[in-house]
Amino acid sequence: MSEEGNKFSDEDLIARFQNGDEYAFDEIVHRYKDRLVNFVFRFLGQIDEAEDIVQDTFLKVYKNKNAYENIARFSTWIYTIAGNLAKTELRKRKRRRIFSISRMGPDEKEFELPTSDKSPEEDADSRFTEKIIQTAIQELPEKFRTVVILRDIQELSYDEISMILEVPLGTVKSRVNRARLKLRDLLKAMDH
Numbered sequence: 001m002s003e004e005g006n007k008f009s010d011e012d013l014i015a016r017f018q019n020g021d022e023y024a025f026d027e028i029v030h031r032y033k034d035r036l037v038n039f040v041f042r043f044l045g046q047i048d049e050a051e052d053i054v055q056d057t058f059l060k061v062y063k064n065k066n067a068y069e070n071i072a073r074f075s076t077w078i079y080t081i082a083g084n085l086a087k088t089e090l091r092k093r094k095r096r097r098i099f100s101i102s103r104m105g106p107d108e109k110e111f112e113l114p115t116s117d118k119s120p121e122e123d124a125d126s127r128f129t130e131k132i133i134q135t136a137i138q139e140l141p142e143k144f145r146t147v148v149i150l151r152d153i154q155e156l157s158y159d160e161i162s163m164i165l166e167v168p169l170g171t172v173k174s175r176v177n178r179a180r181l182k183l184r185d186l187l188k189a190m191d192h
Contacts, residue, residue, distance in 0.1 A: 010074035018065050025065075028078075029058055035154065036082050042149045043086040045138045053089060057082040076163045079156070083146065083164060090142065136186040144179035151176050 008016070008024075010031070016024035036057060041050035060081050061068075068077050137145055150161045151172075158176070162169045 011070055014065065014068050014074050015070070018068070025062060028061065028074075032075075032078055033058075036078070039079065039149060039154055040082055040086045042134065042137055042153055043083075043145065044089060045134065049089060053082065053085045056085050060085075072163055073160065075156075076160050079150070079154075079160075080164045087142070132187065132190055133183075136183055136190060139186055140179060140182055144175060144182055147172060147175040148179040148183060152180070 008027070010028070013024045013028050013031075017028065033054060036054045037047075037050050040053045041047055044050055044053070057078065061078060068074065137148065140148065146165065147161060150156045150164065151158070156164075158169055158172050161176075162172045165172065167175075
């Protein structure tokens with residue numbers, strides 16, 4: 001369905017899936033898998049856990065397909081599910097939070113900064129920078145980490161973030177600003 005699937009909006013796809021079209025579900029997975037893995041990875045800092053949570057997210061979507069109603073954007077619904085599962089995992093970890101970048105293996109290529117036309121030195125620099133940013137994001141308090149991931153990495157609108165987090169728009173904007181300031185301070189501290 002991928003070729004013709006592009007003609008359908010996310011909302012069309014979930015409606016088709018609710019009506020028994022299994023290919024529509026495959027297309028949803030195809031559209032969202034990488035974005036959600038990236039989102040959850042930035043929350044948890046471990047790729048295998050992120051992939052597990054995204055699998056669980058799709059399982060929930062599959063089982064609860066009829067729970068989706070066309071009152072919110074589909075992306076809001078699926079990000080909310082993934083975000084809640086990631087938060088549950090964070091709570092399970094409690095004190096064993098991992099801030100170390102040493103756990104990141106060589107297969108995280110898709111999460112590196114774009115490196116198409118860079119020299120080997122610049123390439124190494126960008127990977128290093130990305131790891132520093134990831135480490136700093138991990139150090140942010142959860143409410144700030146969430147908004148900075150949704151806004152600056154996933155590039156969702158303030159309105160959509162407000163719906164996902166169920167907090168007022170003004171709160172989202174102030175959290176994003178405060179998160180960016182905290183992140184800047186963390187990055188400066190790491191630079192010394």
